[in-house]
Amino acid sequence: xxxxxxxxxxxxxxxxxxxxxxxxxxxxxxxxxxxxxxxxxxxxxxxxxxxxxxxxxxxxxxxxxxxxxxxxxxxxxxxxxxxxxxxxxxxxxxxxxxxxxxxxxxxxxxxxxxxxxxxxxxxxxxxxxxxxxxxxxxxxxxxxxxxxxxxxxxxxxxxxxxxxxxxxxxxxxxxxxxxxxxxxxxxxxxxxxxxxxxxxxxxxxxxxxxxxxxxxxxxxxxxxxxxxxxxxxxxxxxxxxxxxxxxxxxxxxxxxxxxxxxxxxxxxxxxxxxxxxxxxxxxxxxxxxxxxxxxxxxxxxxxxxxxxxxxxxxxxxxxxxxxxxxxxxxxxxxxxxxxxxxxxxxxxxxxxxxxxxxxxxxxxxxxxxxxxxxxxxxxxxxxxxxxxxxxxxxxxxxxxxxxxxxxxxxxxxxxxxxxxxxxxxxxxxxxxxxxxxxxxxxxxxxxxxxxxxxxxxxxxxxxxxxxxxxxxxxxxxxxxxxxxxxxxxxxxxxxxxxxxxxxxxx
Numbered sequence: 001x002x003x004x005x006x007x008x009x010x011x012x013x014x015x016x017x018x019x020x021x022x023x024x025x026x027x028x029x030x031x032x033x034x035x036x037x038x039x040x041x042x043x044x045x046x047x048x049x050x051x052x053x054x055x056x057x058x059x060x061x062x063x064x065x066x067x068x069x070x071x072x073x074x075x076x077x078x079x080x081x082x083x084x085x086x087x088x089x090x091x092x093x094x095x096x097x098x099x100x101x102x103x104x105x106x107x108x109x110x111x112x113x114x115x116x117x118x119x120x121x122x123x124x125x126x127x128x129x130x131x132x133x134x135x136x137x138x139x140x141x142x143x144x145x146x147x148x149x150x151x152x153x154x155x156x157x158x159x160x161x162x163x164x165x166x167x168x169x170x171x172x173x174x175x176x177x178x179x180x181x182x183x184x185x186x187x188x189x190x191x192x193x194x195x196x197x198x199x200x201x202x203x204x205x206x207x208x209x210x211x212x213x214x215x216x217x218x219x220x221x222x223x224x225x226x227x228x229x230x231x232x233x234x235x236x237x238x239x240x241x242x243x244x245x246x247x248x249x250x251x252x253x254x255x256x257x258x259x260x261x262x263x264x265x266x267x268x269x270x271x272x273x274x275x276x277x278x279x280x281x282x283x284x285x286x287x288x289x290x291x292x293x294x295x296x297x298x299x300x301x302x303x304x305x306x307x308x309x310x311x312x313x314x315x316x317x318x319x320x321x322x323x324x325x326x327x328x329x330x331x332x333x334x335x336x337x338x339x340x341x342x343x344x345x346x347x348x349x350x351x352x353x354x355x356x357x358x359x360x361x362x363x364x365x366x367x368x369x370x371x372x373x374x375x376x377x378x379x380x381x382x383x384x385x386x387x388x389x390x391x392x393x394x395x396x397x398x399x400x401x402x403x404x405x406x407x408x409x410x411x412x413x414x415x416x417x418x419x420x421x422x423x424x425x426x427x428x429x430x431x432x433x434x435x436x437x438x439x440x441x442x443x444x445x446x447x448x449x450x451x452x453x454x455x456x457x458x459x460x461x462x463x464x465x466x467x468x469x470x471x472x473x474x475x476x477x478x479x480x481x482x483x484x485x486x487x488x489x490x491x492x493x494x495x496x497x498x499x500x501x502x503x504x505x506x
Contacts, residue, residue, distance in 0.1 A: 004196055005147060010139045010184050011109070011156045013177055015170060016119070020044040020163035021081040025119035027157075028082070029089040029108050032058065033096055033125065034065040041090075043164050044121035047081060048088065058090060067094035068107035068481070091122060101130035102417050105137030106482040112157040113142075119161040127169055131162075132176040133417065136493065139180035140482040145191040178307035179416065179496050182300040186489025189296035190474070194272035194289040198242035199320035202271060202292065202299075206247045206318060209303040213251075220246040229341015230367075232348070232359035237321030239276060239329025244321035246363070251305045251314045262313045264374040265302075265495065266364040268357045268381030269295030269320035276323050276353030277331055290487040291357070293474045294381040295320060297491045301499070308500045315372055319360035329353070335438045338459065339366040346458060349435040352443035357383045358452050359442060362459045369461035376405065377460055380468040380491050386448030387423075388472040395419045396490060397469035399453040405466050412498035417482065418490060420468070425453055433458075468494075 020028045021044070031042030039058055048054060052073065061071045069092030078085045091108055094100040104122050112118045123134040142156035162173070189197075189205065203219050210217035222243040225234050230246055237244030253260070270291040274280060280288070295318040302316040330336070334350045336359060345366070348359060361379050368377055387397040396413070398420040400406035406422050413420045429451050432444040440458060444451035453467045473490040476483040 004192065005151070007146065007188070008144055008152050008155050010181065011142055011158060011160050013135055013139070013160045013162065013173060015165050015167060015173060016161050016163050017166035018163060019047055020119040020121050020161070021047045021079065021085070023119035023161045023163055024082060024084050025117040025161055026084055026115050027087045027089060027112050027118040028085060029091050029118055029120035029122060031093045031104070031122045031125050032063065032065045032090050033093050039063065039065045042093065042121060042125050048079070051079065054090065063090070063092070065092045065094065067092055067100035068103035070107050070111050072111070093122060093125060096126055096130065098129055098133045098415070099417065102133035102137035103481050105134040106141035109138040109141040109156065113154045115157045117159040117161060118157050119163045121163050123162055124164040127165060127172065131169060131172050132179070135173065135176035136180045136183070136417065137482040139177070140183050141484065143184055143187055143484045145188065147193070175308060178304045179493055182304040182492045182496055183489050185303065186293070186297045186300040186492040187487055189299065190290040190293045190487030190489055192289070197271050197289065197292070199237065199245040199269065199271055199322060200242065202269060202295065202318070202320050203245040203247050206249060206299055209299055210249055213303045213306050215302060216250040218248045228339070229337070229345065230339050230363045231337040231341055231345070232339070232363040233319055233321050235330045235334070235336040235350070236270070236323050236356040236359050239326045240322035240324040242271070242322045247318040247320065249299070249302045249316040251302060251310070253309070253311050253313065256313065260313055261376065262315070262372065262374040263376050263378070263499065264315045264317065264368040264372055265298045266317045266319065266361060266368060266377070266379040267295035267298030268292065268361050268383065269318050270357060270360070271320065271322045273323045273356065274325055276325055276329055276356065278352050278354040279325065280354060287475050290474055291382050292320070293470060293487060293489065294379070297380055297489060297495065300489065300492050301495045304496055305499065308496060310499045311502045312499060314499060315368070315374070317364045317368060319364040321360055323353070323356045339363040340370060346440060347438040348440045348442045349438035350442055355442045357381050358455050361456055365456060365459040369459070369463060374463065377463045377465045378468065378495070379456065380470060382471040382474040383469045384449040384452045384471050386446065387469040390423070390449060391421055391472045393472055393475070393477060395421050396473045397449055398422045398466065399425050400466040401425065402464045405464055408501070409466055409494060409498055412501065413494040416493040416497045418494045420494070423449060425457060426450060430454055
């Protein structure tokens, strides 16, 4: 098995109540706001006013102040206050909304790559609104992954100093760092190439997260999966030399009562998806190392729950398999029996081996219903190309059986920069799921995202349930705001914000 080289780390984020020019940073970044069509310099600019005409610089550069715009001022000799200073950045903050702070943080991160430190007053403009999105934007826009002989081509800035913000903001800073770190980890897991990232490797990552985060963990290998009747996961994984796994992670908050809600998160973890005998074309296969993004998101969320002091009980289920072609792979026309593998279990006729994600999720959902009986059930998966056709690459698909659940997830996404659109669980298409030989057909046809969601609904036991289809947002085609080109880890921020709200009920 290949060895993964050392990767870059996210920048550290520290608080400093002083003027940014007293932090000794190599770069100072100051905010520029727009008020009544005029540009306004934010906190920290007064210290430079006697030496540099900053407003004149903005005018000469035809700056607009829009969020994420960066004007660079070299300071080769430093200043009297800060001899180490080499560059001043004037960063547009627009009108100062949460999204504007996130864009400003992302733009700053890209502008200070390979620098040792930057001190900024951008979030001090409005810490209550801006501190969390600024940190999330700055950290996630710093992400990179490298497997080069010479090491990483670039590195994130080493330290981001939040000037004019004292220790009273430490809790808010810590929350933001935890959310950003979960997004970073989800992105990392989805980016690791599949010659390393087997189901067993991903299960080992789950063990490490559980140990670091104080979670209970149980891992099913192929023998345990066979013994306990996980027919969907086994069916998808039996064509690969890398056997499947199923992982359960449990988080219990410090204070619980019998009324503490129990939430289950189920993640699709196809560590590589060739399509099986319904083989994908080469272009469609090129991003399939990230077909485990759902499981990566669930794992990253589980690892951050204690840091955020989430007040509800959460179980994460990772359904891990590799969908390959071989003499032992499942064939069109096969029938699989889902968990628990006895006569009470639903069966699926396989009419498309490339519709494999719903098969592993069906086992995870059925296990959750039968063994955990949660108050709310949520699954997340890069499930259908159809959702990408419907929503493009910047909006995730959301299905839910309860309006309050759908609203809570959408609001959490909007608050943290992940957009969702609710799609209908329309029973008008239910008849397409019928099979002549099994309970369900795994290839019900169009509308593909809806019929996939309807398939999964059969395994939810009537519980309040949401399905997040992130095939639309699983990859970013280019760097944009806090997104970096490649796998995105989309959904981690939404789920953490929703769970931390303390009101995830349906």
